[in-house]
Amino acid sequence: MFRNYIKIAWRSLRKNTLTSSLSLAGLVVGVISFLLLGTYILNELRYDRFNEKADRIVYVNYSYKSPSDAEATISRYTPTAVAPVAKREFFEVEDAVRVYKYDRREVEIDGKNFTERNMILADASILNIFSFDFLNGNSKSALNKPNAVILTQTTATRYFGAQPALGKSVVINDNVWEVTGVIEDNLPYSSLQFDLLGSYQSSKRAEREIWNSANDHSYLLLKDAQQRTQVEQKFNAFVQKEFEEDFQAGFKMHFDFVPLNEDHLSAEASGNLKTYLFILGALAVLLLTIAAINFTNLMTAKSVERLREIGVRKVMGAPRKSLIAQFLTEAGVIIVLAIMIGTLGALALLPTFNNLTGLNISLASWDWSYFVITLVVLLCSTTLLAGGWPALILSRFKPATALKNNTSSLSKSGSVRKLLIVFQFTVSVVFIIGTLVAKRQLDYIKDTDTGLDRSNVVVVDANGMSQQTVESFKNALLASQSISNVTTSSHTPVDMQGGYSIQVNGQESGISITAAPVDKDYVTTLDMHVIAGSNFNETDKMQVKVASEERTYAFMLNETAANKLGFTPEEAIGKAVNLNGRAGYVKGVLQDFNFVSLHQKITPVALFAEYDWSAKVLIKVQGNTAQALSEIQQVWKAFKPDSAITYSFLDQDYQNLYESEQRTAKILNVFAAITILISCLGLFGLSVFMAAQRKKEIGIRKVLGASIAQITYLLSISFLKLIVIALCVAMPLAWYITTTWLQDFAYKISDPYELYFLAGGIAITIALLTLSIQAIKAAIANPVKSLRTE
Amino acid sequence: MIKITDLEKYYATEEVRTIALNKLSFQVQEGEFVAVMGPSGCGKSTLLNILGLLDDPDGGSFIFNGIEVAGFNERKRADLRKHNIGFVFQSFNLIDELTVFENVELPLIYTGVKPAERKKRVDEVLEKMQIMHRRKHFPQQLSGGQQQRVAVARAVVNNPKLILADEPTGNLDSSNGNEVMDLLTELNEAGTTIIMVTHSEHDAKYSHRIIRMLDGQKVTENVLTEYKSKTLEV
Secondary structure, X not given: OHHHHHHHHHHHHHHOHHHHXXXXXXXXXXXXXXXXXXXXXXXXXXXXXXXXXXXXXXXXXXXXXXXXXXXXXXXXXXXXXXXXXXXXXXXXXXXXXXXXXXXXXXXXXXXXXXEEOOEEEEOOOHHHHOOOOEEEEOOOOOOOOOOEEEEEHHHHHHHHOOOOOOOOEEEEOOEEEEEEEEEOOOOOOXXXXXOEEEEHHHOXXXXXXXXXXXXXXXXXXXXXXXXXXXXXXXXXXXXXXXXXXXXXXXXXXXXXXXXXXXXXXXXXXXXXXXXXXXXXXXXXXXXXXXXXXXXXXXXXXXXXXXXXXXXXXXXXXXXXXXXXXXXXXXXXXXXXXXHHHHHXXXXXXXXXXXXXXXXXXXXXXXXXXXXXXXXXXXXXXXXXXXXXXXXXXXXXXOHHXXXXXXXXXXXXXXXHHHHHHHHHHHHHHHHHHHHHHHHHXXXXXXXXXXXXXXXXXXXXXXXXXXXXXXXXXXXXXXXXXXXXXXXXXXXXXXXXXXXXXXXXXOOOOXXXXXXXXXXXXXXXXXXXXXXXXXOOOHHHHHHOOOOHHHOOEEEEEEHHHHHHOOOOHHHHOOOEEEEOOEEEEEEEEEOOOOOOOOOOOOXXXXXXXXXXXXXXXXXXXXXXXXXXXXXXXXXXXXXXXXXXXXXXXXXXXXXXXXXXXXXXXXXXXXXXXXXXXXXXXXXXXXXXXXXHHOHHHHHHHHHOOOOHHHHHHXXXXXXXXXXXXXXXXXXXXXXXXXXXXXXXXXXXXXXXXXXXXXXXXXXXXXXXHHHHHHHHHHHHOOHHHXXXXX | OEEEEEEXXXXXXXXXXXXXXXXXXXXXXXXXXXXXEOOOOOOHHHHHHHHOOOOOOOEEEEEEOOEEXXXXXXXXXXXXXXXXXXXXOOOOOOOOOOOHHHHHHHHHHHOOOOHHHHHHHHHHHHHHOOOHHHOOOOXXXXXXXXXXXXXXXXXXXXXOOEEEEEOOOOOOOHHHHHHHHHHHHHHHHOOOEEEEXXXXXXXXXXXXXXXXXXXXXXXXXXEOOOOOOOOOOO
């Protein structure tokens, strides 16, 4: 019996080539999209879970607050003391590791040079805590000595080709290191990403346990995952006791132990990622649902033509369940085909998807058994949805009615079909609007005048240069033709942090303010706009070198700060102020500028001229950037011959603040287009079917004198009505969703209503084009033909 | 074999109620060949649907083989139908996706006959209907006469006691029509009861008895050949 069903299914598939291929195409695209998005989401959800001890590993987040700070600053970096102290003092901690990013290293192998951007140093315990697949070397002791380095397979091949890498020497920053292990490349869903992994002891950092600077990532391996909160409390109590005086003076330090499995999705690690994953997950399911709906619609539509067959089968004694089984099998055959083609398609398209998103995900993110289960669930649910509905409707008919091929009683399924079309187009329009709004918002962020110019600014990490060296370094750079300006600061305008408070002399209380010590040419290098008073000069900078009681600081406030202090920009000039003990006066007021992501509102900012706070060197380049970079590197070599330069571009750093938004927007763009495509496939299939069903009617109307335009109108209007209904449903929905999303930005586009009309226009135009192909074809057909076939 | 008494059937739309069968009564004995005639809309097809257990009456009694079937649900009717009744339609009603062989095989599948037995019986009946050489063809590849022969083959493959024929020659030319009528006569002579709805006086003459209907009622009954029941009616 089952073979019989398959046979019929196959024959009817081949007989109805157009509807079959439309359903198949829609489903294949749906399956591909589902698998790609699913892989992406799974990739994010399964982050780090492959580590055998993952459930016992915690990541340490650090937050600190000085007495004057309004709020604590949360950092992903921890002091070097955290891991060793935790392991030594708390029996609940089985092991602990510090991971230090040791990037941009010059590596030399037999005279060949490599610039490595992705090297980390870690305590030997990393091999115990995390899981690595060793190809060569001792998986327990590979990091037990200084200057030992483990390479990933790709790096090893890059260095030594087919030769074994184990035991070879490599020169990293002029020191000789020994390759003590080769491991499989990092899994894309691992938060540890590196090309080289060196032993922590190789660095001077290992010599001292310090608490007052934080540059390491710390991971702890607990004996029992249940004890996490308990150990966290004990650890914090320990720290408080250790630094009792500081705590009494108002300093706060707090360490959060975040389970490794939850860390990747936490707001600290990846911002809004969780929300975006939810949106993309919904998109994956909706896309597949839309494809399944197409299929259902085409199946019900088509199966009406088979009413007579159903009648005959019933007359022959077919029980209802056998008819249901037959329809389900037919749906199942198409869906199995779609899943097979779709899986191959997803595999083939994965590199393109990775290219688009800048990720490196693979179907390996799927647990094999989960993958199969997903496919089976996909098969069953789609089959039930797409085959079940027509099966139920059609098998219900009395054989006598079915034999008459009386389709009037099918009007009920017609209204369900209409409902499904409305649903499809509602989803499509919501996605079109969402994509348009997201694009406009991201463009707005990119292009909006944020009060300063980030373009062509290279940020170099001063890497512990003394102030004098920095000054000479600056001057050497300024000698270059391709460099127009150089300045230094503790922070760039992308990562400005630090809570201070500022008070005007004579006022009772101050306000919280973000402040940064800067060099005299900071404002000019970044092209900030002075709206009152004047810019810093050499004198301002030198003034702070005098004995502390005579020191006078020059401050430049942003407009918001001036306003909050109760002044207009002009009034603020010359006012005596005090910033956490730094006495001085307001020298200038700057137009507001954005120094954090546009998710946040501009808050008060004070820049103050300083002499000795030069962690970052900001270089404004002109002309050929590559040329400028090579010159910068040359100058760097002259000053720091034994350490590699670390640099980034300011505008890129700024863009990176919106990484998850940018990526989600890219994915949304593509899949919103696919949503529309699939919906149109369905619409096209239905219009073909409707035209065929009304062939006789069209013939009669034409004989009676109807024009092509009238017939086209007749055939399209009922669908168009549905699309208009979909628009009415979609718009408020889209409004709600986009408004909620935009709320997350302090600076956002204001009600982009014209985008709603644009989206509506796009949907109607595409639908009309789709419909008219078939309607016009039917309208120009010779009526004699259609009447004769009846 | 069949006894209907005061049989009623209505078709109701929102505004009008049409009476299709109006207290119709008659009997058919086993082995008889009865033709039902009348103008379009007199209720012939409705009657045939009820007799074939494809539809249920709104009133009256319908005794089939001594059992009252008027109140049967679809499942019970289907069960009775597939074992006892064969159908021949004016428009053949063959399934386009199935070959000649598969079409004829269908009733045997639904009555649960084993594959080997099915093949044997289908081959036999195809042989008898002289259509064996077309067994692998699809319906569209056959002439109208051939298609109706396949339909007759399908109707008899289960050895039904009763064959209901609805204008079996309506879509055929006269020579093909005569062939089909000869086939039915042969089947009747072999013992199968036949009730045939027709517009054709020519075809009706093949039967033992003609029942003429108008507006859902029996008007006259002409006995053409006195039929002697082989079994005694109780």
